[in-house]
Amino acid sequence: MLAVRAGTLWRVIRPLGAVVGVMSLLALQPEPARLAGSAPGARADDAPAARVLILSDQARRYLALQYRAFATEFMGCMIGEVRGRAVVVSRIAPADVDPVHSTPTHVVPSASCEAAGWSGTVGMIHSHPTGERCWYYFPGTRVPSSDGQSFRLTGYPVDAIMCGDRIVWINRDQAERVTPLEERPPRPASAARAKQRGNQSQHGGSTDPAGGD
Numbered sequence: 001m002l003a004v005r006a007g008t009l010w011r012v013i014r015p016l017g018a019v020v021g022v023m024s025l026l027a028l029q030p031e032p033a034r035l036a037g038s039a040p041g042a043r044a045d046d047a048p049a050a051r052v053l054i055l056s057d058q059a060r061r062y063l064a065l066q067y068r069a070f071a072t073e074f075m076g077c078m079i080g081e082v083r084g085r086a087v088v089v090s091r092i093a094p095a096d097v098d099p100v101h102s103t104p105t106h107v108v109p110s111a112s113c114e115a116a117g118w119s120g121t122v123g124m125i126h127s128h129p130t131g132e133r134c135w136y137y138f139p140g141t142r143v144p145s146s147d148g149q150s151f152r153l154t155g156y157p158v159d160a161i162m163c164g165d166r167i168v169w170i171n172r173d174q175a176e177r178v179t180p181l182e183e184r185p186p187r188p189a190s191a192a193r194a195k196q197r198g199n200q201s202q203h204g205g206s207t208d209p210a211g212g213d
């Protein structure tokens with residue numbers, strides 16, 4: 001959780017141009033900002049900030065499988081499009097990550113999604129294997145976490161953290177939101193029993209993204 005002075009770092013890094021140079025510099029940081037996603041195909045500078053993150057069933061399944069498979073952080077490129085205020089993710093493409101740059105607490109790509117061959121990237125997503133520290137600002141503050149700092153250095157419309165049963169994401173307004181991984185969480189057993197008794201009350205859980213700002 002070392003705070004990277006993002007502005008300073010960026011001024012140093014930008015003239016270097018080459019990702020290799022960036023990565024060797026970042027390797028010196030315990031929890032570096034991820035800069036490799038900073039040349040996106042879907043620029044968000046002029047678009048209104050996204051309010052909703054919609055993931056296809058395939059994207060949800062992929063994330064669930066990856067989350068189950070990896071003890072270290074994984075990273076993906078969210079492929080999709082921006083429709084008004086909605087970011088629609090059709091699938092998750094694997095980011096180019098060197099295994100030595102994936103640990104239980106951080107992950108750094110070796111190249112941007114575009115350089116890795118993926119076009120149409122609307123944002124990057126990485127996992128927190130323990131489901132902890134899923135925030136872009138330290139709780140109760142406006143102090144950005146390393147993930148928050150990384151997002152500020154990219155041009156993508158959104159960034160997301162996979163946290164097991166939920167996805168925490170952020171838009172260009174720096175508003176943090178939460179989307180359940182499951183579109184419709186299964187009804188609790190007690191509710192199912194009530195239904196069997198003829199009780200029509202159904203509470204399947206809210207699927208509305210919760211604003212965190």
Ligand SMILES: [Zn+2]
Nearest residue numbers: 126128147161
């Ligand atoms: Zn993170």
